[in-house]
Amino acid sequence: MARGHWLDPLARKVLQAIGDLPADAPAPTLPSASMAAPIQEPDWFLDVNRATAEQWQRLPGCTATMVDLLIRLQQGGVQFSQADDLFQLLELPPVLAERWRPHLIFHWYGDAPPLTPTAPIDLNADAAPTLQEALAWPPQRLERLIEERRRRPFAHLADLQERLCLPPQTVEALIGRVRFGATRPGPSLPPGR
Template sequence: MARRHWLDPLARKVLQAMGDLPEDSAREGKSHRPEAETPVSPSWCIDVNRATAEQWRQLPGCSELMVDQLLRLQQGGVQFSQIEDLAQLLDLPETLCEQWRPHLIFRWHGDAPRLPEQAPLDLNADRPGMLASALLWPEDRIQRLIAERRREPFQNLADLQERLCLPPAAVEALIGRVRFGARPAGPSLPPRG
C-alpha cells in the first residue's frame, strides 16, 4: 500500500497543484472493498483569485474569451468569493460548474466581500436614474457610464472596469448585481461589390 503524505488533504492538493509536492501515486491493485467506491479527489486545484492563464485553461470548457476576461479582472484587483460569482459572470451551465467545482479554491486576499442584495441591473439598458439610485456612485461616474454605453455597449465587468477606470472594490461590489444585456448585434458591414 502506498504511503500517504502527512499533510491534510487540502494542503496536499495545493502543494501538488503548485508543483511543490509530487502527485499521489496511482492506486495500487484493487480496493479491498470494491463495492464502496470512494470519490476520486481532483489531482489539481487552482486559487481562483491568483490563477494563471495556463491554470484556467486546464478547466474543461474554459474558452480563451473566459480566460481573457478573468485575467483582466484579476489584474484590476477583482476577487471572487464563490463559484456562483464565476457562473454568473461567465454564464456557465450547471454541468460545467459541477466539473469546475472540485478544482477551485476561493481564497479571499483582503477584506471580506459584500454579497448581492437585489435583482441584477442592466448596465447597458437601465435608466440613468435607476442606475444612480442602485449603484450609489458619484454623479460624474454615472455620467461616464452613460456616455460610454452610448458609444458602445459594455461587454462584461472587465470591459466596464477598463473603460470607466473603476477601482477593484467598485467592481467587486457589482459581481452578481449587474448584467450586460441589450447589446445590439453590432454594425452591419456594407455588401461587397
C-alpha cells in the same frame, strides 16, 4: 393473460396476509456506504483569485475568451468570493460548472468580500434613475457610464472597468449584481474614418 391487481394498497396487503395474493417482490436494495464507489478527490486545485492563464486552461471547456476576461479582471484587482459568482459571470452551463467546482479554491486577499443583492441590474439598458438607486455611484461616474454605453454597449465587467477606470473594489461590488444584456449597436462611423 395475467392482469395487474386493481385493488388499493390496503386491500392488497390484507389479501396477501390471508394468502389470497402472493407477496410483493422485495424492493432492490441500494449498496451501503461502504460498498459505494469512493468519491474521487481532484488531484489539482486552482486559486481563483491568483490563477495564471495556464491554470485556467486546465479546466474543461475554459475558452481563451474566458481566460482573457478572468486575467483582465485579476489584473484590475477584482476578486471572487464564491463559485456561483464566477459561473454567472462566465455564463457557464450547469454541467460544466459542476465539473469545475471541485477544483476551485476561493482565498480572499484583502478586505472582506462585499454582500450582493439578488436582482441583477442591466448596465446597458436600465434607466439612469434605476442605476443611481442600485449603484449609489457619484453623479460624475454615472454620467460617464451612460456616455460610454451610448458610444458602445459594455461587453462584460473587464470592459466596464477599463472604460470607466473603476477601482477593483467597485468592480467586486458589481459581481453577481449586474448583467450586460440589451446590447444595441452603437452609431457606425462613415467609411474611411
